[in-house]
Amino acid sequence: MSEKKLMLGNEAIARGAWEAGVKVSAAYPGTPSTEISENIVKYEDVYCEWSPNEKVAMEVAIGASMAGVRSLVSMKMVGVNVASDPLYTVSYIGVSGGLVLVAADDPGMYSSQNEQDSRAVARAAHVPVLEPSDSQEAKEFTKFAFDMSEKYDTPVILRTTTRLAHSQGLVELEDRCEPIDIPYEKNIKKNVMMPANAIARHPAVVAREQQMSDDGAEFPINRIEMRDKKIGVITSGIPYQYVREALPEASVLKLGCVNPLPKQMIIDFAKKVDKLYIVEELDPIIEEQVKSWGIECTGKEILTVLGEYSTNMLKKAILGIDEKLETPAQVPVRPPILCPGCPHRSTYFTLKKLGIHAAGDIGCYTLGAVAPLSVLETTVCMGSSISTLHGMEKAKGKEYVRDWVAVIGDSTFLHTGVNSLMNMFYNQATGTVLILDNSTTGMTGHQDHAATGKTLMGEEVPAIDLYKLCHDGIGIENTYVVDAFDTKELEKLIKQETAREAVSVIIVQAPCALLKSNKPKPAYRIDPEKCKRCGMCMKPGCPAITKAEDGTISINATMCNGCGLCAGLCKFGALNQ
Amino acid sequence: METRNIMIVGVGGQGTLLTSRILGGITIKAGYDVKLSEVHGMAQRGGSVVTFVRYGDKVNEPIVEEGQADVLIAFERLEALRYAHFLKKDGVLVVNDQRIDPMPVVIGAAKYPENIIEDLEKKYKVLKVDAMAEALKLGNPKTFNVIVLGMAARHMDFKKEDWLEVIENTVPPKTVEINKKAFEAGYALGA
Known part of the structure; x- marks a missing residue:
């Protein structure tokens, strides 16, 4: 075997x-x-x-x-x-x-x-x-x-x-x-x-x-499974599995090739069954074609175009069987959040403090839209932050974008953001672009890219220098590099560059807290003697810091990555490593 | 054999993927057909995550449907409550008695439910453990999920030696001993 x-x-x-x-x-x-x-x-x-x-x-x-x-x-x-x-x-x-x-x-x-x-x-x-x-x-x-x-x-x-x-x-x-x-x-x-x-x-x-x-x-990948002829189902992909669980007796035309459809095979199958269903997630791509051939069938009349299907859903829609299920408990949602020690939190907290709006992009940093930070106000697609900001300026004028920035990750910038930056430079924009450079493609689980100096096959190669690309390559004179956790310098630069009536780029650097090469610093602890329970350290929304019912604030030592953003906010010196 | 349905739920980053790899390994070792379904991507950043494991003679769909789970392994209390309705009436809940506040609770927009385990005990067979405390006793807090798995193993039909062998072949070489110890500790607690 x-x-x-x-x-x-x-x-x-x-x-x-x-x-x-x-x-x-x-x-x-x-x-x-x-x-x-x-x-x-x-x-x-x-x-x-x-x-x-x-x-x-x-x-x-x-x-x-x-x-x-x-x-x-x-x-x-x-x-x-x-x-x-x-x-x-x-x-x-x-x-x-x-x-x-x-x-x-x-x-x-x-x-x-x-x-x-x-x-x-x-x-x-x-x-x-x-x-x-x-x-x-x-x-x-x-x-x-x-x-x-x-x-x-x-x-x-x-x-x-x-x-x-x-x-x-x-x-x-x-x-x-x-x-x-x-x-x-x-x-x-x-x-x-x-x-x-x-x-x-x-x-x-x-x-x-x-x-x-x-x-x-x-094609061996298109096959008819004849069972009971009362119900016939045309399906493909993962929904096939739900069909097999929900309707084990039904005849099935399992399509391996969903474009182009095997028209004659479908016509023949439809003739053999009493009632024909089309089960496909998302759009009625198979269904609309089959219907256009004059074949009677049921699909999106009883099944949704939204989300994933399930066995229970098919049982209910096709057989009318409503499993008596327990009602799910009403519990607080747990949306994804920026990790403890994430450099983006420091950047977003600084933007929030300055009352600056951010045009956003695709990556972990899209989570800057989530409370309590909530500074990221737009996200469309990869590379869109820079061009969106540019469009806003051209619509409303230079003054309007004095309290806006575009934020984009290093990998996303190289993906398609760089084109948009060329456009800003060429068409005389005056906005500020923050490249959130965490030395990796974060959200998808740490892939290398042209600015990390390493290839997928593990070869060490010269890295694209984002500063040189923006400053020397495109010619943006006001290009800066700053440490994401140097909040003082970051704040100064953001104030200075958003006020400037010229395009600027601030490369905000600090590696992703989850990168294996990034050894976490010792965790912070809260000295209960010094802590006044003011909650200032909780403002950036770090998940490692929690407040108990009695008001005591504590740091979860297994979660804290020792970035120190919270400690910098404490006026009483209560947070120490 | 009729298909058995196991679920692992927790908070992104708690190590659900490692636990599901061990579970996958043990079902293959026993010669079953198996399907596992995981969550990657954005939800792994501190969101609510769920892994489905189904094994038996022939497995079709890769997800466990509501009301169908034989064993629900929860690494966090609130997540146990969120997914409890997936359990069969005679299903077993193995829960790590730990609280991780979701962001709406951290910022005061929602309250963390009280008496979660007590309420669940009224409906289901519940095994609870403060796995973090147990893991600290062993000297490595990261092994808490293997402790919880060890408890759950009592409610699955695989031999202990096989579990230990699969752990040995699944976890990073440096952590084999500590993870085996953690499993043994959980297995003892699950009795």
Whole structure:
């Protein structure tokens, strides 16, 4: 018997890519896709990198495919938006070596700013989409995706969701295929997408999609499980598991390929069952197509477009069985918060003290919007803080942004923020940008980037110097570097630069408190003799400091990272290490 | 065997992922099919986190549904209360008697509920432990979650030696001995 291993969906995708003989993998970290790259790097004979953003990663993978090897690119669904420009066009170009894009959707928005459905993007780009239901399938489908990519001359999207990506299941391990290395052939008509060539390629895209739809019934990943004919369900991905639990007797058409749909297979299945349901999380992508073919079926009339599904939900919606469940207790919510010792807390506390508004961005520091700090007032997408601030200034005038700053993390700045800063410089903005440089990509679990001096493969490399990039590169004269915990200097700089009618950059540095290389300092303790219980130390909202019912304030020694922000606020010298 | 449903709940950063790795390891060792579902990303920053573990002959869905948990392992009192309704009527709650205030409580916008464990004891079989105090006795506060796991192990059908072997293969090499001690301590308390 072959070896079986418990693997996350993401680990299984990495394994599948390796077994398929992938040679190049590129990605930008994003929950729930990050662990794919973190696992591929463990295998021999694969070049893998963190690219600065998803568009770059996509283009790296395209180049590798053009050069004749199998390549993988992975990202969360909002990253697909960033990569959609090359995606829409590589759909016309096709591939040499197989090209697979993993798009990780997040129904329920565990770690995302919207709940978009990548299948809609894939339909618009006319790219096939495969959707596995567990870790074993995640591995198999990844391999199938590479074969399919080469067979149909198309990039293939492997769509996952958080529940698949972050669930573990048993996976059978197999050996690596001999990686292909197709000799490069000059083919300007196919690889240079200018109008005349693209016009010639578009019919090939249409024909390819039709062919895949026709062949769909033969794909091993599309299968019909005939059981009782009273209820038939068309489903895919994780919802398949809920269908099996809730409706064990029902017949199921399990789609592995959700775009293009195997039309004839669906028509035949619909004829065999009395009542047909479509069970898919998020948008009615399958349902609307099936209905457009004149097939009677039920879907979003009884099922939501919001969040994740569950077995109990399907039992209620389809069978009308309402399990008599205990009512959940009414308890205070526990939202995520900045960690004890987080340098962002120091920056936000300073901004709050000065009454300054912050245009925000994507990362741990988005938590600056949460009480008690609540200084971050906008967040749209990666890199948006700087351009949002710029737009505000152009709408309302220079005076209006004198009490505003943009805040952006180091990794996010290199992702797409730098473009926005060029725009501020070029179009004569006068705003202040704070780069919150914690030497890592924090939220996704500490990935390196171009300014950390280390690659995904562990190589020590020259780091991009953010100061030089802003000051010498773009030419922003008012560029400064300050320690995040030097609140005096930070306060002085913020006051000085927000008042200045010119664009400025303040790089606020201190490593993430959770970085392994960052040895925590000794914990602080509160001297009960000196403590006047004024609560000043609690103002920055550090979770390590709590007040008991009797008013006693104490610091949890196992949580405190010794940053000293609280101690600096105590007028009575009650906090000591 | 019918599928068994275990849940681990706590506060992001409390080490729920390590505990679920050990649980995953023991179910495989026993030859079961298993699925685990975890929370990564933003919620891991001090938010409420939950891990589902399901094992049996054949497991379909990776999550435990409300009213279906055989064992609920809670690393914090408020989180025990938040997820208690996932327990079966005859399910077992193993709770670490620790209080971590969520931000709404810290800033005075909400009150931390009182008598959580006493109230839960009226409905469910509850095993409580001040695991932090027990871990400090062993000299390493970080092992508190393995102590709680040791207690819960009494309510799962795996051999003690197998647990210890899985711990040995799962935790960082330097911490094998202390974690085994912590498990033994919890196992004794769970009797």
